[in-house]
Amino acid sequence: MFRRPPAARPRTRAPRDPSRTRGALLQAAARRIHEAGFQATDLDAILAEAGVTKGALYHHFAGKDALGYAIVDEVLADLTREKWLRPLAEADDPIQALIAIVRNSPLDPDAIRCGCPVNNLAQEMSPVNGAFRERIARLLDAWIRGIADALARGRRRGFVRSDVSPDDAATYFVALYEGYVSLAKGVQDARLLASGQAQMVRYLESLRPASPRGHGRGARQAG
Amino acid sequence: MFRRPPAARPRTRAPRDPSRTRGALLQAAARRIHEAGFQATDLDAILAEAGVTKGALYHHFAGKDALGYAIVDEVLADLTREKWLRPLAEADDPIQALIAIVRNSPLDPDAIRCGCPVNNLAQEMSPVNGAFRERIARLLDAWIRGIADALARGRRRGFVRSDVSPDDAATYFVALYEGYVSLAKGVQDARLLASGQAQMVRYLESLRPASPRGHGRGARQAG
DNA sequence: CCTGCGACATACTAATCAGTATGTTCAGGC
DNA sequence: GCCTGAACATACTGATTAGTATGTCGCAGG
Structure with a gap:
């Protein structure tokens, strides 16, 4: 095993920007909901499109x-x-x-x-x-x-x-x-x-x- | 234990009438779907309103x-x-x-x-x-x-x-x-x-x- | 340099619900 | 009267999915 460099994650994983994350979530959700409806849209699809995980969603929204x-x-x-x-x-x-x-x-x-x-x-x-x-x-x-x-x-x-x-x-x-x-x-x-x-x-x-x-x-x- | 009479179920449980059953299913489903939408309506609600069970539904519809x-x-x-x-x-x-x-x-x-x-x-x-x-x-x-x-x-x-x-x-x-x-x-x-x-x-x-x-x-x- | 909290990520739980498997009843043909 | 298939009923399974629990990371303030 090679010793992996301190930042093993994808390069420069975008500095923390809460409002940007929140906006991406809103935009992704709006897109999917516009296409399939609110109830038919599952959270995982929104998360995938926004590029974040469930933790981020439930941090910004109840x-x-x-x-x-x-x-x-x-x-x-x-x-x-x-x-x-x-x-x-x-x-x-x-x-x-x-x-x-x-x-x-x-x-x-x-x-x-x-x-x-x-x-x-x-x-x-x-x-x-x-x-x-x-x-x-x-x-x-x-x-x-x-x-x-x-x-x-x-x-x-x-x-x-x-x-x-x-x-x-x-x-x-x-x-x-x-x-x-x-x-x-x-x-x-x-x-x-x-x-x-x-x-x-x-x-x-x-x-x-x-x-x-x-x-x-x-x-x-x-x- | 008493010996239960031959017809223990509710009296005269309505003679079999497939087309009536099918119609009741359709009407009940149409009502619920009209109120809550197709995807949000669950089959149990339809069955309850139609007064039949899942077996009847899947007998008449795929x-x-x-x-x-x-x-x-x-x-x-x-x-x-x-x-x-x-x-x-x-x-x-x-x-x-x-x-x-x-x-x-x-x-x-x-x-x-x-x-x-x-x-x-x-x-x-x-x-x-x-x-x-x-x-x-x-x-x-x-x-x-x-x-x-x-x-x-x-x-x-x-x-x-x-x-x-x-x-x-x-x-x-x-x-x-x-x-x-x-x-x-x-x-x-x-x-x-x-x-x-x-x-x-x-x-x-x-x-x-x-x-x-x-x-x-x-x-x-x-x- | 440490520390505390905001900002996430991951793994799990629990409930809902469409669909199925199987059992039971009825009604008509013979 | 029996026997077969249509017309149901009941209990279960499996998958999806919202929500949660817990852990990690990073920046700001001291």
């Missing part, structure tokens, strides 16, 4: 449920903020911003297969777990409210018809979006979601004032 | 998966037929029929909590099980096609605007419906679904010809 709660509160909340709330908050014209988001939504097979992570978790966990239900409800509410607020601001600025209810329109749009994503996942057909995007754009454009006639940017027909 | 397939092909297909396809096939005016279905959809807490059984199973099982995926896709396709066919017939008879695409409108409507049901389940609020029903009715009415002006039944404003 259990599988707590990990799930953190995913809702942190990962999914961040995704929602980055994809929806921030672009809407920064845009002048909410309709234009929403259309851009819809058009940029992915249509690749993985996206079709996995659907919307928020909706997935909501459908699976809301009926059976009160803690999940509350957190998911908060998240969905923030999502809808963010759109509603943007529509209300846009209405004041003349980008949105004055007879649309921001709350109703925001809820309607989110329902339509989630519905198309769910349907495309159910029938496993990207074309359905592609046509759905076109329909969503049509709906959004129907919220515009009839004919502002020279409101600066000419609403040119998108190809 | 396993848990086969039971799930049968639920899609039989229970959910029947539900879809009875709630959507038959009323649509029997109605002259598809829009009126769809509005009636929407208005009659339940709003009680259980319905809000559990959502749509078809969509639930689709979201849970489509990404992880090919056999489920195919069956669910067939079911969703039949549902959408049934609405599309009814809209096409209604268009020929003047009940539907001639510039609407039956396929697109049917898909749009189903997405909207599933989306509202999912959202209401996610935020656990019946009011959201109630307002959603009103919005769905609005959409359906927007499919009517501009002003048929005396088409027999006057389209009176619903209260």
Whole structure:
């Protein structure tokens, strides 16, 4: 036997970084849960993908449920903020911003297969777990409210018809979006979601004032 | 020890009726799965609710998966037929029929909590099980096609605007419906679904010809 | 340089649950 | 009346998997 060097483990085994470990755990868990669902995802798969062991998981989280709660509160909340709330908050014209988001939504097979992570978790966990239900409800509410607020601001600025209810329109749009994503996942057909995007754009454009006639940017027909 | 009478078991233990047993199994399983999901439902709960034992289940079905397939092909297909396809096939005016279905959809807490059984199973099982995926896709396709066919017939008879695409409108409507049901389940609020029903009715009415002006039944404003 | 605690790793436990093996009952054909 | 197979019932097995117990490592403070 050779005398093994003091650091026998893989070279420079990455200096301790608790917050990085915690983040890797959250990201890995979110990925697997997005693909297979919360209950069907076993901890070992998460640990393998995160590259840590069970000790690390139970050091950072009280259990599988707590990990799930953190995913809702942190990962999914961040995704929602980055994809929806921030672009809407920064845009002048909410309709234009929403259309851009819809058009940029992915249509690749993985996206079709996995659907919307928020909706997935909501459908699976809301009926059976009160803690999940509350957190998911908060998240969905923030999502809808963010759109509603943007529509209300846009209405004041003349980008949105004055007879649309921001709350109703925001809820309607989110329902339509989630519905198309769910349907495309159910029938496993990207074309359905592609046509759905076109329909969503049509709906959004129907919220515009009839004919502002020279409101600066000419609403040119998108190809 | 007393000599026990020949029939010691509960009185008249119901004569053997295989198809009834099979049906009880299917109904019990469908109920539990609707409430808790397929993977989270354990066989013992199904057996308890059906009032039979594991031997009966494995006599009628090859396993848990086969039971799930049968639920899609039989229970959910029947539900879809009875709630959507038959009323649509029997109605002259598809829009009126769809509005009636929407208005009659339940709003009680259980319905809000559990959502749509078809969509639930689709979201849970489509990404992880090919056999489920195919069956669910067939079911969703039949549902959408049934609405599309009814809209096409209604268009020929003047009940539907001639510039609407039956396929697109049917898909749009189903997405909207599933989306509202999912959202209401996610935020656990019946009011959201109630307002959603009103919005769905609005959409359906927007499919009517501009002003048929005396088409027999006057389209009176619903209260 | 030692020490104590945070940050992990490893090995084990315990419970759940789908599936199976085997036994029992019933109903109809002969 | 018996006999065979369908229609169940019961008890068990095996595998998966969340959670735990315990050990080790490394950095910070004294």
